[in-house]
Amino acid sequence: MERPRFQGHHLRAAAGQRPYRITRVQPGRSLLFERVKDYWGKDLPVNRGFNNFNKVAVEFYRDSDVAFEAFKAGEFDIYIEHQAKNWANGYNFPAVNRGDIIKAQVAHQIPTQTQGLFMNSRRAIFAERKVREALGLMFDFEWTNRTLFSGAYKRATSYYPNSEFSATGLPVGHEWLLLSPYREQLPASLFTQPFSLPQTDGRGIPRATLRRALGLLAEAGWKLNGQRLLDSNGQPLRFELLLVNPNLERILQPYVENLASIGIDARLRTVDRAQYKQRLDQFDFDMILMTLNQTLSPGLEQWQYFHSSQVGVKGSKNYAGIDNPIVDHLLEHLLAAQSRDEQLAAGRALDRVLLWQHYIIPNWYLNYHRLAYRNRFAFVTTPPYQLGLSAWWLKSLEKAQ
Template sequence: MTPPPRLVLALSLALACAGPARAAGSPGQISHAIAMQGKPALPPDFACLPYADPHARKGGILHLGELGTFANLNPYGVNAGDAAAGLAGPVYESLMARSFDEPFTLYGLVAQSIETDDARDYVVFRLDPKAHFSDGVPITARDVLFSFNLLKAKGRPQQRAAYGLVHSIQALDDHTVRYDLAGADDRELPLILALMPVLPAHVMTEKRFTDQGLAIPVGSGPYKVAEVRPGERLDLRRDPNYWGRDLPINCGLYNFDEVVFDYGRDDNSLFEAFKAGLIDYRQETDPHRWASGYGFPARRDGRVAVESLPLGGPKGLSGFAFNTRRALFKDPRLREALAMMFDFEWLNANLFSNLYTRDKSFFDESELSASGSPASAAERKLLAPYPGAVRADIMNGSWSPPRSDGSGRDRELAKKALALAHQAGWTLQDGRLTRNGQQLNFEILVRDREQERLALYYSDLLRRIGVEARVRLVDDAQFEGRRQRFDFDMMIGLWQASASPGNEQRMRWGGDSASEESSYNLAGAKSPAIDAMIAALLAARGREDFVTAARALDRVLLSGFYVVPLYHSHAQWIAYWRRIAHPKALPHYAQPLFGDVLETWSLAPGAAAARH
């Protein structure tokens, strides 16, 4: 197949405009790796990632359980939420790969080296001449240009936004690609481009990309898709001709010959399948089950192991997101009032065995968090052009989510919530919170039973101050469709944090993303102060400036009360059959600790390669 004419034209123009590899007057440096801040931790001759076992056993079959279903095999399109697990990385590879032992550092994969200047006004990738797709076709600069143009036009919103900052892209030869980034003022952009998947220009078309469906993909990774049962099962098998098996970045990774994902609509059924030995590994998310549900025979006799593994890095934030595109939620005082009614202390003690900690920052428990500390002089200077963007108690570090008396019926918090609602124009009359004769009512959209239970709990609490919050449970397809169209009043969101936040903040909070369908700006945030703090984050050259910008952004977001903060765990709860094992060393910055196909895991010593 040939690429669509529009993409061929873009490729031809880029080739015709090819220029010098270095920016005029600004010599660059060729390296095996690139770090967002500072220098890469591993030298050019490194042998293995610190958390991978170079002596891990190869072989065997890994059976995994996945909640929900899937409708396509394209993890990079606008419908990526419906894509099967295990495709990005194991099947589709990027130019460079991340080490999760560092905040944000990339090492060579399809690209064996990277070149950029101090200003990061350009970036050059030199491809490994050994790299090829699973059908044997070599990977060339043509594939990189094709992938860039395709993802820029048809990819996810965050990709389109980031790639739109590129001034031009040029193929200098069959294995060298140069991006001109002049004017982008975004020091993260070379790393974002390095994480771009390389798609096969000889197979992929724009139509196939947008309507991938369940067609078997052609990638360049260590696994190939071997079998698909629509919505039920995905089977990945090792590619015996994988070109990159001896690269240092892959040392000790992708150890199983086969990885099978079995999908289940209900988490209880997946848990029963795990207990029966049909699934090898489980990440537990239910604290009640974790505290009391693992006393089954295989656990008692030692065939199943359970571990509570520490999570490093910022903890991020989850919560009920207000859709501020709705006129109902325009006033932050009302949003704060509604958030005040969530009784975390009762919930944690009575349902969660006190295993959770309340979220209080978008970069919680890290140096990037503004929680509990007053703004520095540098933060105040950064925020000065936006008076009123940060509340006084958040500026001085004294704010935290309200703490209840744990009774589930805290009268004082209810009084404070009603007082705030009154300031926003709402009045309690006959047990109903009203304005202009209309009761405050809205819908909470949820996608599974766990979210439904939490939303029903919150709805009951809101009813105490006269608010009618209906809970609507829909299937995955409806949920994703309504999320992408912003067709909801409130929904639960998760804003995972990395040790190096960057371009993803634009898609979560940037003003342009508020109206861009399929973006992750669930709240519809649109604020010049937010945009400015994100810009400062991306332009920061040193760690001190980076931390300053992150904390300032945190303060602006907290002041907006866009989310009812929920909670997090300090550890990742896992259970697994002892036929598989993980290395002793854990990555410092991965959340979750292990990828979709448990890249660092392998058969345990002495374990049979197949189940009996």
């Protein structure tokens, strides 16, 4: 896409050979794209059915509530919804009820980002895998999804949600061959049962799960003494969950309360962006809610996320402090893969090892677009790996043809 660039005190659209050119810029407010009539590639087979609009206007809003009200008032035509609560409750207005606005959930196969509560294993309290596993047992996704998200999300059970790189079932074939030399170092269950996360009925954590969490903590040296978990030196199990977005407090406060029910003193702390970035760069945190971008073909960025060489590099993205020779070995295989099958096997093996080490508490994801649009558009289908708005057309043009 052409991008405006600065020239003196003015914005000038850069020249390009794309199907659209920018013809009007209102900085901070809008862009207008107009179709290039003599675009050189318009008759190529790969472009047939695309770029059907003569003009496309992009409006910018600094506030999502203002943007939504503008959409309801007819100020623009297509709105991509990012808030589960608004998707569930915000579309009962006349234009939707009349059918003038279509509300659609459009399935896709786009790999979603890794999202979870990252535990900084550089800190002594998170160095033990059993502690990390126990903390994961206390996150009630089903309650969170039912109560706060109107049931919109799916629980992530992979570092590569909605992707063929997700480790499922048991390791077989090339993946098994990559993992089998490390049988003694890996949990025995990794080879005998699929990885899974505890589920609830959405109304609280079952007693059996609480007992399991306390059992894991006891094995790691934490004993329940009255209302607190203490180590052998009488020190309480205490940590801070560092946030930068205050809207996350209502989502994570129930998790803090769940931890308190078994004697863990966890506290939320929200800081400004500058302080948050500084603390991330210095790994000055206990736990954070973090996302890592993922693609159709995981590559060198995985090294930055998970390789031991990044543990001490200030500003690196190895937020969990993963220092694991098996992970390093699998990353080398992933980057050295000579075929898609080899890449898939290495990626799935890496995913499986990371999951069984419980470095993060996986969160949630969507495998569809939440889209609202005016009932004057038509489209045949949506490509699996993008929304594909450039393949839409106006119904009036369809009838005219």
